[in-house]
Amino acid sequence: MKPLERHETGEQDMFRSRLDQIINLKHELVTLSKTVSWSFIEARCGEVYTQGPGMPPLPTRLMAGLAILKYTFNLSDEDLCARWVENPYFQYFCGEEFFLHELPFDRSSLTRWRQRMGEERVAALLQESLSVAVRTGAMAPQDTRRVVIDTTVQPKNVMFPTDAKLLHRAREKLVTLARKTGLELRQSYKRVGKFALIAHQRYAHAKQFKRAGKALRKLRTYLGRTIRDIGRQIAGDEQLQDIFRQPLHLAGRVFEQRKRQVAKKVYSLHAPEVECIGKGKAHALYEFGVKVSIATTLHRSKGGLFALHAKALPGNPYDGHTLAEIIPDMEKTIGNGLDRILADAGYRGHNAPPTHTFKIYTTGQKRRMTPAIKREMRRRAAVEPLIGHIKKEHRMDRNYLAHTQGDAINAVLAAAGYNFRLLLTWLRLLLRLLLAMLFGAIRPLHA
Numbered sequence: 099m100k101p102l103e104r105h106e107t108g109e110q111d112m113f114r115s116r117l118d119q120i121i122n123l124k125h126e127l128v129t130l131s132k133t134v135s136w137s138f139i140e141a142r143c144g145e146v147y148t149q150g151p152g153m154p155p156l157p158t159r160l161m162a163g164l165a166i167l168k169y170t171f172n173l174s175d176e177d178l179c180a181r182w183v184e185n186p187y188f189q190y191f192c193g194e195e196f197f198l199h200e201l202p203f204d205r206s207s208l209t210r211w212r213q214r215m216g217e218e219r220v221a222a223l224l225q226e227s228l229s230v231a232v233r234t235g236a237m238a239p240q241d242t243r244r245v246v247i248d249t250t251v252q253p254k255n256v257m258f259p260t261d262a263k264l265l266h267r268a269r270e271k272l273v274t275l276a277r278k279t280g281l282e283l284r285q286s287y288k289r290v291g292k293f294a295l296i297a298h299q300r301y302a303h304a305k306q307f308k309r310a311g312k313a314l315r316k317l318r319t320y321l322g323r324t325i326r327d328i329g330r331q332i333a334g335d336e337q338l339q340d341i342f343r344q345p346l347h348l349a350g351r352v353f354e355q356r357k358r359q360v361a362k363k364v365y366s367l368h369a370p371e372v373e374c375i376g377k378g379k380a381h382a383l384y385e386f387g388v389k390v391s392i393a394t395t396l397h398r399s400k401g402g403l404f405a406l407h408a409k410a411l412p413g414n415p416y417d418g419h420t421l422a423e424i425i426p427d428m429e430k431t432i433g434n435g436l437d438r439i440l441a442d443a444g445y446r447g448h449n450a451p452p453t454h455t456f457k458i459y460t461t462g463q464k465r466r467m468t469p470a471i472k473r474e475m476r477r478r479a480a481v482e483p484l485i486g487h488i489k490k491e492h493r494m495d496r497n498y499l500a501h502t503q504g505d506a507i508n509a510v511l512a513a514a515g516y517n518f519r520l521l522l523t524w525l526r527l528l529l530r531l532l533l534a535m536l537f538g539a540i541r542p543l544h545a
Contacts, residue, residue: 121187130522272342348367352364373386394481421451
């Protein structure tokens with residue numbers, strides 16, 4: 099069933115005051131709520147629902163507003179719920195007419211809404227942030243024709259992986275599941291496995307690598323025995339085989355992987371999609387997560403440097419080989435064609451669409467570099483601080499959303515939250531400018 103969307107009714111209540119009577123209507127969140135095209139977001143997000151029997155879902159404006167507030171102010175789901183109850187501006191932004199002292203939704207509703215929308219429909223929030231920037235004068239449409247593109251790593255919320263901890267944790271998960279299903283294992287290796295893990299960590303810290311390797315082999319042996327013991331006991335039982343299929347497959351991958359011998363390694367048991375991406379930096383040689391493409395305008399707009407596009411790129415592809423997918427998706431998001439794209443040397447040898455082959459310029463390029471393009475190439479590094487702000491202040495520095503879909507959704511919402519933060523600043527400054535002009539015009543009259 100489709101959601102029952104909320105619209106302004108103007109109703110009065112004898113026992114409650116309307117929000118528009120107790121808040122400052124010149125506040126930037128109020129102005130932003132009136133500028134956002136909620137009908138566009140409702141139409142895009144409402145495509146996943148069909149008419150039929152059942153309980154109607156929560157209003158789209160409520161859930162989309164919560165997603166915008168979460169990533170604009172860098173809040174967790176728990177903090178967002180706590181702030182929403184006590185902040186009338188948050189409630190007004192989400193479409194409420196009267197102040198509520200209790201949440202009209204459950205915290206888990208945020209997770210289910212994100213999963214149901216997916217990356218394609220969540221991208222409507224990023225698209226709407228750019229539309230609002232154009233409508234408010236913070237950005238001109240022609241600003242989006244020349245862009246800078248780069249990639250970064252969106253780290254996952256995982257522990258730094260080591261073979262010893264992975265082997266130990268894989269055995270623990272199998273033993274726990276075996277107890278839940280009533281299997282009697284020959285040995286759980288709980289005590290000796292813990293001692294072997296502690297010994298490995300101590301020997302590795304002391305650089306006694308032969309002894310550390312012996313403890314590591316013990317951990318691998320314990321895991322192998324557990325896998326074979328469970329395999330013998332569930333043979334012929336289809337129900338148990340279905341229960342243990344995924345855990346045994348994951349544990350088997352951990353058991354078999356060796357250094358530089360497996361193409362797709364497991365770095366986290368609760369997030370097996372995590373990839374190891376080499377950074378080549380002294381302070382962070384490797385990061386564990388997913389590669390993300392970020393694009394921004396070449397020149398700074400009036401309202402700031404807006405993020406035009408963000409997309410997760412699973413599989414750790416070569417930067418230049420992502421343009422065939424990124425460029426059409428970016429043009430669909432911004433609604434404009436691209437005249438020029440500036441990138442670093444990592445995009446050399448790209449596979450851009452034939453229509454854009456000669457519109458790509460990379461660092462160190464010699465051919466087709468006019469003096470004007472050389473001056474523009476000095477602006478290429480402007481994407482770096484934008485990436486830093488999105489990662490540090492808008493929840494891309496550590497992704498807590500599960501699975502590959504969570505990686506994609508978090509990247510898009512982080513870019514949208516960054517844009518809405520710029521818009522709030524722009525609207526606040528615009529209001530101050532209007533008030534200054536107003537008072538400047540009034541003062542001579544009193545004089």
